[in-house]
Amino acid sequence: MTQVVRVGGEAPYDVRIGRGVLAELDTLVPAVVRRVAVLHQPTVASVADRIAAGLAAPNREVSLFPLPDGEAAKTVATAANLWDGLASAGFTRTDLIIGVGGGAATDLAGFVAATWLRGVDVVQVPTTLAGMVDAAIGGKTGINLDAGKNLVGAFHPPRAVLCDVGLLATVPPADYAAGLAEVIKTGFIADPVILELVEADPAAARTPAGPHTEELIVRSVAVKAAVVAADLRERIGTQLGREVLNYGHTLGHAIERREQYRWRHGDAVAVGLVFAAALARHAGLLDDATAERHRRILSAVGLPTRYPKEAWPELRAAMAIDKKARGSTLRFVVLEAIGRPRILADPDPAVLEAAYAEVAE
Ligand SMILES: NC(=O)c1ccc[n+]([C@@H]2O[C@H](COP(=O)([O-])OP(=O)(O)OC[C@H]3O[C@@H](n4cnc5c(N)ncnc54)[C@H](O)[C@@H]3O)[C@@H](O)[C@H]2O)c1
Numbered sequence: 001m002t003q004v005v006r007v008g009g010e011a012p013y014d015v016r017i018g019r020g021v022l023a024e025l026d027t028l029v030p031a032v033v034r035r036v037a038v039l040h041q042p043t044v045a046s047v048a049d050r051i052a053a054g055l056a057a058p059n060r061e062v063s064l065f066p067l068p069d070g071e072a073a074k075t076v077a078t079a080a081n082l083w084d085g086l087a088s089a090g091f092t093r094t095d096l097i098i099g100v101g102g103g104a105a106t107d108l109a110g111f112v113a114a115t116w117l118r119g120v121d122v123v124q125v126p127t128t129l130a131g132m133v134d135a136a137i138g139g140k141t142g143i144n145l146d147a148g149k150n151l152v153g154a155f156h157p158p159r160a161v162l163c164d165v166g167l168l169a170t171v172p173p174a175d176y177a178a179g180l181a182e183v184i185k186t187g188f189i190a191d192p193v194i195l196e197l198v199e200a201d202p203a204a205a206r207t208p209a210g211p212h213t214e215e216l217i218v219r220s221v222a223v224k225a226a227v228v229a230a231d232l233r234e235r236i237g238t239q240l241g242r243e244v245l246n247y248g249h250t251l252g253h254a255i256e257r258r259e260q261y262r263w264r265h266g267d268a269v270a271v272g273l274v275f276a277a278a279l280a281r282h283a284g285l286l287d288d289a290t291a292e293r294h295r296r297i298l299s300a301v302g303l304p305t306r307y308p309k310e311a312w313p314e315l316r317a318a319m320a321i322d323k324k325a326r327g328s329t330l331r332f333v334v335l336e337a338i339g340r341p342r343i344l345a346d347p348d349p350a351v352l353e354a355a356y357a358e359v360a361e
């Protein structure tokens, strides 16, 4: 059965979730679309082929653009190659880009769609857990620089997102676990049932064949949809808006940069979540048990919760370029309790160091 989560706001669209929803793609592409560019990861070339076959029509040209795998796709060079490819294909404003793959592919496809002719439509077909629960939804698109993660990008909501849960069967276990970091993040910021479902049977949560896979996806998507509908462009206001989705990412992105994007995003976020919980605890905001629950649940699904001690000065410096920072003020998403996130601005250096000591090994 297809479940549909509507993402409201200035440009509403549906996220369609279920086994086999990919078959619905052709009904979402209007006849007026004469050219379709399918940007896909090499691991899901067969999915891209199916999409191309399904969209074939008289007077329509469907082109496949294979991407470098993983974070290697999120570069200026890849984007520039694709811009050249779209130019050669004569891609116009009524044409369509489809992003197929994990979050790296949907981030890049969204970015190319946002920038080509200053914006053409994109439909996202995420094929990993991180892609389905987070990356393909909400219109945050972007590429990395040596200086930091996702530093260049645009807010460009998709026209539709198709999460075909059947496609998860081939995702390597470590990549699937990395996606669980975003699911667990979502549980801590807004939906404790997610945490309960994972904790009840962590081994089952680690596989797409588990009994709660669809429920975990739908719950995570519902939280993200509500946040994005209220604050697409991550404006700072008196209420905590989209920044809440960045829980665990301040240190996480610094780790990714230090690892030159060879660590999985979800692995880095997992360490970042444990750090953020420790930060809240040392700032006197969060109780010990909830902080400890972060490490326990992340470890239970096989995610890392520690990082080398000697990395701290480099990580501390890298965090200064986090998008939530303002001037020289570091701003972290922290919890006062499960489902009660807030911003902690400019924490005392001693508090930061004490929090890092808890993830250091
Ligand atoms: N824009 C956002 O809001 C947002 C949210 C979360 C994450 N992200 C970004 O998403 C990226 C992480 O996404 P990810 O974890 O999906 O990683 P990824 O895109 O690198 O994919 C992980 C691996 O899985 C492979 N793969 C994808 N689908 C597969 C399938 N069905 N079967 C077999 N292999 C498959 C990929 O080829 C890759 O090797 C990061 O760049 C992160 O910054 C963005």
Ligand SMILES: O=C(O)C(=O)C[C@@H](O)[C@H](O)[C@H](O)COP(=O)(O)O
Residues within 6 Å of the ligand: 134, 138, 140, 149, 150, 182, 242, 243, 245, 246, 249, 323
């Ligand atoms: O959608 C959002 O907003 C998020 O912050 C979701 C994050 O999981 C995601 O990794 C995002 O790309 C991070 O955004 P950034 O603005 O810190 O680059």
Ligand SMILES: [Zn+2]
Residues within 6 Å of the ligand: 134, 182, 249, 265, 269
């Ligand atoms: Zn993330």
